[in-house]
Amino acid sequence: MTARELYLRAKAQLTKAGVDSPGFDAARLSERFLGLDRSELALQGDKAPDEKKRQEFLEAVSQRAERRPLQYILGEWPFMSLTLSVGEGVLVPREDTAALVEALAARIGKGARGLDLCAGSGAVGLGICSIVPGAQVICVELDEKAGEFLDRNIARYPRFECRAAAGDVLRGPEQGVFPKELDFIASNPPYIATGELSALQPEVQKEPSLALDGGGDGLTFYRAILEKWAPLLRPGGALGVEIGDTQAREVTELFARSGFVDITVHKDLAGLDRAVTAAKGSTV
Template sequence: MTRREAFAALRQQLRAGGLESPEFEAGCLAEQLFGTAWRLMTPQQLAQPLTPEEDAALHTLARRRLAGEPLQYLLGEWEFYGLPFAVGPGVLIPRQDTETLVECALQATEGILAPSILDLCAGSGCIGIALAHCLPDARVTAVERSQDALAYLHRNIEKNAVQVAVIAGDVLEPELAASIRGADIIVSNPPYLSAADLAALQKEVQAEPRAALDGGEDGLLFYRQMPALWLESLKPGGRLLFEIGMGQEEAVSGFLARAGYTNLEIFPDLAGISRVVSGRRPAGERR
């Protein structure tokens, strides 16, 4: 069997398995196996016969994908904000929706010299690392609890050659929040799926760490607690920016207002869905 024939067979397998983008996924898996982008292969390369090792590896990749393993985990890397991020079991996969949070944070830092940025529930580090890449003078600190995710966070800092400090800790721990002061910006993409959302997840999403998805019974656990906990970690005038799930903007805005934030703003993602809620610590506050 040639590479061209193997690709056609893989694409058909993925289509028969009910995957939404069999052509794209087959191309990703073929590139993973052959080390060259499928669309860039020459006719001579496509006509090469598969080795027994390549044939076995391709069957293994197809079997794992059809069993529900995320494509990103099979590839071991995924792009976010134009940057490469190592991913695998134990860490949440970066998603394009979250790029909206990066854009909003960049806007919030305009005019701030060497901004201090906290990335809470950092996971793979995609948000904080993207901000550190775009703002070389920024002082970025990422906070994450999961040991599995922390391993990917450190790998991704090195992979992207940025300066990001890492703190292993629970963002709902009052002592941790009380120990950090002076942030200009806090960004966070906390777990925000409800119990009903978790019960209805696609098979491949179920392979991602539950702790990175589970926002409690109504999905709002972290939003209830974090605004008050982390208010004094911001400088007066500093901003907290949350990524949110669909339909959570009113509830999250209410939590921010009750915790004392002002100048509340809601930002949509590229699909027009409310994706980021932001609030400001009052500039003249003294506590």
């Protein structure tokens, strides 16, 4: 069977399995396991890959047809200018999260010090370091499995001043562990209401529930961040969070009641509400 025939077989199998983007996924798997991207499939697809590559490709396609996330199968995924290691136990970095990183980066200056709460793979913290010169970020993560990916990704970019720390965002910072007078706090917290988890796509349901479950109303982590972590910010320091696309009003109200000012909602590339940023008021 030629590489092109394998690609077409994979596309048909993924289509039948209900995968949203069967052509894209089949092409990415071809690139990873057969060593041929879409343009190379057109030019060299009449050649038959060796048996080892063929078996690895077909196994990867079977996993994808069972709705294992494509990112987990590939083992890494791009985010902004970065390539991040991912797998079972850590939330997949999504393009939408760039809206938070870019909006918060616009509020802080060179050498800014801050936290990335619920850090997961480190996408937010490392993303900030990639566009804010000299930024210093502590990435806070509770789950040990996610922490393994976080450590791996931080090690991948030694030029960034980024380090990992264990911490439970819902419990708040431990005395002496986290610095005060921070310039910013960022977070892509769990924000899906508990009752909505069962309705998520099969792929998303294979991601860690710890990184998805935002409590009964989806707002549990926002309240904890405002109550327990925001006091670490200096007056005028920036707070930025990712939100679900229907949560802008509720989250901005929480920010306002907590004394934050200059509250702004930012949209993702699809035009949906995706992030909220604000400045700590002088009376907070």
